[in-house]
Amino acid sequence: MYIDTSHLTRGGKTYTRHLLRESYRANGKVLHRTIANVSHCSEAEIAAMRLALRHKEALEHLGTIQDAITLKQGMSFGAVWTVYHIARRLGIEKALGTTREGKLALWQVMARVIDQGSRLSAVRLAMSHAACDVLGLDPFDEDALYENLDWLANRQATVEDRL
Numbered sequence: 001m002y003i004d005t006s007h008l009t010r011g012g013k014t015y016t017r018h019l020l021r022e023s024y025r026a027n028g029k030v031l032h033r034t035i036a037n038v039s040h041c042s043e044a045e046i047a048a049m050r051l052a053l054r055h056k057e058a059l060e061h062l063g064t065i066q067d068a069i070t071l072k073q074g075m076s077f078g079a080v081w082t083v084y085h086i087a088r089r090l091g092i093e094k095a096l097g098t099t100r101e102g103k104l105a106l107w108q109v110m111a112r113v114i115d116q117g118s119r120l121s122a123v124r125l126a127m128s129h130a131a132c133d134v135l136g137l138d139p140f141d142e143d144a145l146y147e148n149l150d151w152l153a154n155r156q157a158t159v160e161d162r163l
Contacts, residue, residue, distance in 0.1 A: 001035070003050050018046055075130040083110045084134050095162035103135045104148040119145040 004019045020036040038046065052059065087093050087106060096102040110131070111122035119142040126132060132139060152159070 001053055001056075003038070003046060003053065004032075005046075020049070075133070076128060077130045077134075079114045080110065080129045080131050080134045083113050091163060095159050100137065101148055101151045103137050104140060104144060105152045107131055107135055107137065108145060108148065108152075118142075119149075 001020065001022045004021045006017050006019075008015045008017065016039070018038045018041065019034050020038050021032050021034050023030055023032055025031070038049065041049070084093075084106075087110060092109060093102075093106055096105045107126065108119075108122060111117070111125050114129070115121065115125055117125070122145060123140065123142050126140070131137070
């Protein structure tokens with residue numbers, strides 16, 4: 001089987017015809033049988049039929065569109081964005097400052113609101129959420145968060161006064 005395409009010109013206008021055909025032999029002659037007129041199909045559908053007929057012995061190797069598309073979950077954004085804006089409205093961001101240490105302290109507050117857990121869990125939460133993007137931070141580890149707790153303890157009175 002194959003797709004036979006022909007162009008006919010009549011009255012100055014060109015018509016394109018697509019026929020699904022098969023070839024066979026009868027009495028030593030090669031003959032053609034039309035199975036279907038597929039002229040109404042789009043060019044993409046005609047190309048798909050040609051591809052399928054060309055690989056009819058191994059269609060499973062062609063795969064499907066789902067095989068060709070890989071879906072990947074991106075960073076979660078909504079919770080971080082929402083809590084960040086609430087912290088800004090409450091003045092927490094201003095009280096902690098915009099330095100790296102202030103942003104890390106803000107992340108520790110936000111991580112506690114989003115999900116209760118340890119410093120390690122806050123780091124893992126930052127890796128699965130868009131925390132670094134929203135806060136404008138470089139990646140960090142749990143040691144940085146523990147050092148940040150010392151920074152925060154030394155400035156506790158100042159932060160409380162700003163709040």
